[in-house]
Amino acid sequence: MAKRKGGDQSELFIGDDGQLRLLGKSAEQIAQEGRRVECLGMTFESEEERRAHFREILREKLPELRTRPDFPVADDEDILRLSDPPYYTACPNPFLAEFVECHGSSYDPKVTYHREPFAVDVSEGKTDQLYKAHGYHTKVPHLAIVPSILHYTKPGDIVLDGFCGSGMTGVAAQWCGTAPQKYRRELEASWKEDGRDKPKWGARRVILGDLSPAATFIAANYNHPFDLAAFNRATKRLLKEVWEEIGWMYETLHTDGKTKGRINYTIWSEVFSCPECASEVVFLEQTLDKKTNKTRAEFPCPHCSADLTKDSLDRVFETLVDAASGKTWKRIRLRPVRINYSIGKAKYEKEPDETDLSILSRIDDLQLPSEIPTNPFPIDKMYHGSRLSPKGFTHVHQLFLPRASQALAAMWRCARAYDDSRLRNMLLFFVEQAIWNLTILNAYRPTGFSQNSQWFKGIYYVPSQHSDCSPWYVLEGKAKRLGKVFADMPARSGFGTVTTSDCGSVGIPDSSVDYVFTDPPFGENIYYADLNYIVESWHQVLTRTEPEAIVDKHKDKGLAEYQHLMQGCFAEYRRVLKPGRWITVVFHNSKNAVWNAIQEAMLAAGFVVADVRTLDKKQGSYRQVTSTAVKQDLVISAYKPNHGLEERFKLEAGTEEGVWDFVRTHMRQLPTFVSKDEHAEAIAERQGFLLYDRMVAFHLQRGVTIPLSAAEFYAGLKQRFSERDCMYFLPEQVAEYDRKRMTVKDVLQLELFIKDEESAIQWLKQQFLRKPQTFQEIHPQFLKELGGWEKHEKALELLDILQENFLLYDGVGEVPSPIHSYLSTNFKELHSLDKDDPALRTKAKDRWYAPDPRKAIDLEKLRDRALLREFDGYLDGGQKKLKVFRLEAVRAGFKRAWQDRDYATIVAVARKIPEKVLQEDQKLLQWYDLAVTRSGEEA
Numbered sequence: 001m002a003k004r005k006g007g008d009q010s011e012l013f014i015g016d017d018g019q020l021r022l023l024g025k026s027a028e029q030i031a032q033e034g035r036r037v038e039c040l041g042m043t044f045e046s047e048e049e050r051r052a053h054f055r056e057i058l059r060e061k062l063p064e065l066r067t068r069p070d071f072p073v074a075d076d077e078d079i080l081r082l083s084d085p086p087y088y089t090a091c092p093n094p095f096l097a098e099f100v101e102c103h104g105s106s107y108d109p110k111v112t113y114h115r116e117p118f119a120v121d122v123s124e125g126k127t128d129q130l131y132k133a134h135g136y137h138t139k140v141p142h143l144a145i146v147p148s149i150l151h152y153t154k155p156g157d158i159v160l161d162g163f164c165g166s167g168m169t170g171v172a173a174q175w176c177g178t179a180p181q182k183y184r185r186e187l188e189a190s191w192k193e194d195g196r197d198k199p200k201w202g203a204r205r206v207i208l209g210d211l212s213p214a215a216t217f218i219a220a221n222y223n224h225p226f227d228l229a230a231f232n233r234a235t236k237r238l239l240k241e242v243w244e245e246i247g248w249m250y251e252t253l254h255t256d257g258k259t260k261g262r263i264n265y266t267i268w269s270e271v272f273s274c275p276e277c278a279s280e281v282v283f284l285e286q287t288l289d290k291k292t293n294k295t296r297a298e299f300p301c302p303h304c305s306a307d308l309t310k311d312s313l314d315r316v317f318e319t320l321v322d323a324a325s326g327k328t329w330k331r332i333r334l335r336p337v338r339i340n341y342s343i344g345k346a347k348y349e350k351e352p353d354e355t356d357l358s359i360l361s362r363i364d365d366l367q368l369p370s371e372i373p374t375n376p377f378p379i380d381k382m383y384h385g386s387r388l389s390p391k392g393f394t395h396v397h398q399l400f401l402p403r404a405s406q407a408l409a410a411m412w413r414c415a416r417a418y419d420d421s422r423l424r425n426m427l428l429f430f431v432e433q434a435i436w437n438l439t440i441l442n443a444y445r446p447t448g449f450s451q452n453s454q455w456f457k458g459i460y461y462v463p464s465q466h467s468d469c470s471p472w473y474v475l476e477g478k479a480k481r482l483g484k485v486f487a488d489m490p491a492r493s494g495f496g497t498v499t500t501s502d503c504g505s506v507g508i509p510d511s512s513v514d515y516v517f518t519d520p521p522f523g524e525n526i527y528y529a530d531l532n533y534i535v536e537s538w539h540q541v542l543t544r545t546e547p548e549a550i551v552d553k554h555k556d557k558g559l560a561e562y563q564h565l566m567q568g569c570f571a572e573y574r575r576v577l578k579p580g581r582w583i584t585v586v587f588h589n590s591k592n593a594v595w596n597a598i599q600e601a602m603l604a605a606g607f608v609v610a611d612v613r614t615l616d617k618k619q620g621s622y623r624q625v626t627s628t629a630v631k632q633d634l635v636i637s638a639y640k641p642n643h644g645l646e647e648r649f650k651l652e653a654g655t656e657e658g659v660w661d662f663v664r665t666h667m668r669q670l671p672t673f674v675s676k677d678e679h680a681e682a683i684a685e686r687q688g689f690l691l692y693d694r695m696v697a698f699h700l701q702r703g704v705t706i707p708l709s710a711a712e713f714y715a716g717l718k719q720r721f722s723e724r725d726c727m728y729f730l731p732e733q734v735a736e737y738d739r740k741r742m743t744v745k746d747v748l749q750l751e752l753f754i755k756d757e758e759s760a761i762q763w764l765k766q767q768f769l770r771k772p773q774t775f776q777e778i779h780p781q782f783l784k785e786l787g788g789w790e791k792h793e794k795a796l797e798l799l800d801i802l803q804e805n806f807l808l809y810d811g812v813g814e815v816p817s818p819i820h821s822y823l824s825t826n827f828k829e830l831h832s833l834d835k836d837d838p839a840l841r842t843k844a845k846d847r848w849y850a851p852d853p854r855k856a857i858d859l860e861k862l863r864d865r866a867l868l869r870e871f872d873g874y875l876d877g878g879q880k881k882l883k884v885f886r887l888e889a890v891r892a893g894f895k896r897a898w899q900d901r902d903y904a905t906i907v908a909v910a911r912k913i914p915e916k917v918l919q920e921d922q923k924l925l926q927w928y929d930l931a932v933t934r935s936g937e938e939a
């Protein structure tokens with residue numbers, strides 16, 4: 001019977017040894033109390049009682065939960081069977097609010113919290129056994145996440161990952177409490193080297209969510225405790241029992257004609273027909289060189305000697321009877337060609353003999369086991385549907401050859417027979433890992449160390465050579481490894497809770513989460529719902545695909561739909577995160593347009609980006625990212641502005657004070673000093689142009705006009721903040737910077753690449769700040785950097801760029817300060833000369849330099865006029881589409897139109913420029929998205 005917490009404690013006493021002891025209790029009572037569990041403020045006699053209690057509540061709530069658009073496609077009983085409530089539900093979890101209420105802390109604006117952004121190395125820990133305990137299509141190793149969690153949170157805090165996949169964020173959160181001493185010592189030493197304090201060790205609580213039941217099932221099993229000894233016994237028993245039941249299917253006679261061998265895998269080959277003589281060509285027999293184990297791309301026809309390649313062969317189909325429907329079924333022709341088997345520890349290979357073939361045909365005649373899912377693939381809605389159906393595969397069971405069907409069904413049956421639902425789920429977690437291995441998708445790799453896990457990752461591809469592995473070949477080693485791995489990482493009850501739901505609707509209270517770590521789906525790289533379809537069919541609980549954040553034309557989702565869905569998810573993250581707290585987003589960059597969509601979604605949700613980094617794998621260090629043109633893995637750190645700023649901004653919006661309030665608050669969130677190996681790093685986010693971009697984004701997303709031009713902003717920055725090495729600091733930060741700056745040799749500047757007018761200006765500015773130069777000096781360097789100039793960007797003469805943005809000293813009057821200070825520092829003979837000294841004037845003549853803020857404002861006005869004239873030409877000119885144009889002119893035009901609330905102009909010009917350009921330019925995209933929304937609102 002469930003009891004509320006705080007029961008009678010009168011039987012407790014302190015013994016002679018100072019330990020707490022129990023008085024007058026039998027061994028049985030003590031054992032019973034050991035089994036007692038606390039859950040969401042209630043006490044239960046056992047885990048089973050806890051489950052039964054919450055399962056009933058879940059059952060009652062299912063009709064209401066079913067109305068949600070993210071509710072999986074499944075029957076109630078299948079959802080209930082898989083769920084372990086309140087910690088795991090194979091549908092939206094209705095207990096999350098209680099979990100937060102019970103374990104979280106409410107947001108208190110008086111509590112000071114300050115952290116600088118922190119980057120993670122997403123490739124760290126990829127060989128760790130715990131990480132490898134269960135595969136998923138993409139994974140961020142828990143060891144890559146642990147340092148972030150330690151940095152941003154303290155023990156007991158709540159971490160959220162709404163795109164949790166296999167639940168590595170949860171493993172990381174718990175690992176903070178179970179990390180071995182060696183790991184702790186190493187991390188502390190490396191943090192000390194970086195000038196960081198020791199972390200606070202101890203497990204954090206975690207809420208994990210994913211739309212896909214296949215993902216949350218893995219996440220839940222990783223994150224909930226189970227009886228490891230019982231699991232180890234059960235895996236052994238399962239493999240033994242299945243051998244007893246179907247072992248005969250995997251036996252073969254050794255070439256000595258008497259010894260029985262155990263089959264590891266059987267190699268199947270697709271059978272084609274020769275286009276010249278129409279005879280049969282068994283693909284692997286012709287292409288595989290048995291001595292070298294290499295395959296040949298070109299080979300002669302065994303019958304007519306015609307020169308053949310795989311592409312020149314004709315596909316052949318065989319007509320079978322579909323075991324599920326009993327109807328005729330046409331599928332590519334397959335034939336077993338080799339058997340790999342073991343006798344004791346020795347391994348052998350042979351061609352299948354008569355007995356082997358007769359065993360296979362005996363299996364063909366068996367009935368399809370009831371455990372095998374027979375549902376059709378949603379071929380038309382699947383990105384890779386066109387790879388399956390032309391070869392004859394339209395239903396899930398068809399991906400398994402008859403023997404594999406029998407084997408998997410036997411294992412599934414055995415696992416399902418366990419009454420203890422925690423153990424049952426762990427066994428399914430174990431057996432699940434054989435599913436993809438036993439499909440026809442598992443290729444034969446002649447040179448592979450193992451034939452396990454040889455399917456083409458991330459796609460449905462039926463290979464022409466297939467390794468049909470035995471369950472023991474796939475799972476025996478795995479069982480041992482899992483036993484070891486989970487012994488090192490005992491998950492704790494009540495620390496992780498898992499929901500199967502849309503990240504856009506997690507269902508926990510506002511401002512209740514301390515940190516978000518998330519690795520969202522990235523555009524159209526991986527089709528998670530499609531790929532999870534096979535495993536989910538076994539569980540009979542399928543992903544509801546409508547809310548899936550993906551670019552997939554087969555599901556009618558383009559980049560805009562993806563961005564919209566992501567925006568909903570980030571809005572939810574922002575709602576539930578405490579103000580002033582951080583979100584780390586890991587992004588595997590496939591396309592710049594997708595990267596921009598993610599950034600845009602984050603900004604639109606109200607986050608402020610404070611750091612974007614990429615891991616330089618060669619250097620083993622992070623590089624900051626200043627341009628959107630990156631094709632690498634990125635780590636984005638952003639924060640939810642605290643209430644103070646948002647509240648003040650409501651009053652100050654559109655005023656200069658609002659701008660500087662934002663900049664001051666933002667600067668407080670940025671790192672003050674970053675160094676590595678005696679070099680300091682220029683912090684991109686502290687440079688004028690990024691501070692300006694962040695300020696503009698903050699205003700735009702709140703629908704507020706920007707009261708300053710760029711040049712006015714830069715002038716204001718110089719006036720209000722301390723400038724060091726082209727970076728800006730608050731007065732209270734600059735002292736720390738100066739102190740630490742003295743400990744390093746130099747400051748490494750950011751690498752800038754010229755690809756358009758905007759980056760050309762930044763590059764020239766960087767050059768002139770270092771050294772004012774003549775046209776003859778700068779021109780050859782500029783030409784060298786021009787290689788990456790974008791096709792759509794109008795080519796500009798260097799002289800025009802210089803005249804519009806920089807100043808030239810013509811040798812008349814005093815030498816301007818930037819040139820004076822450069823010359824007097826670098827030339828001994830010019831040291832301490834007056835600004836109008838003739839020698840100095842001669843050396844300074846014809847040098848270009850960056851204007852001071854006041855002059856920059858004048859120049860900007862002139863340049864703006866020119867840009868707007870150009871923009872008006874785009875708007876009014878007869879061209880339907882603009883192929884080559886000045887992006888800076890489009891930006892200037894959009895800004896003016898925005899201030900004038902002329903959204904139609906933004907939309908009209910945006911539609912003239914190539915879609916790819918719009919999607920790849922984050923700034924334009926932001927104006928455009930907002931203009932579309934606003935014009936809709938005002939229509």
Ligand SMILES: C[S@@+](CC[C@H](N)C(=O)[O-])C[C@H]1O[C@@H](n2cnc3c(N)ncnc32)[C@H](O)[C@@H]1O
Pocket residue numbers: 136138139140141162163164165166167168169209210211212215501502503504519520521522528529547548549550565569
């Ligand atoms: C990149 S994976 C996460 C992998 C994870 N980091 C791991 O280590 O296993 C992205 C996940 O987002 C899920 N997903 C896609 N759309 C979603 C949505 N709207 N809500 C929640 N999850 C979603 C996919 O099912 C997929 O599992």
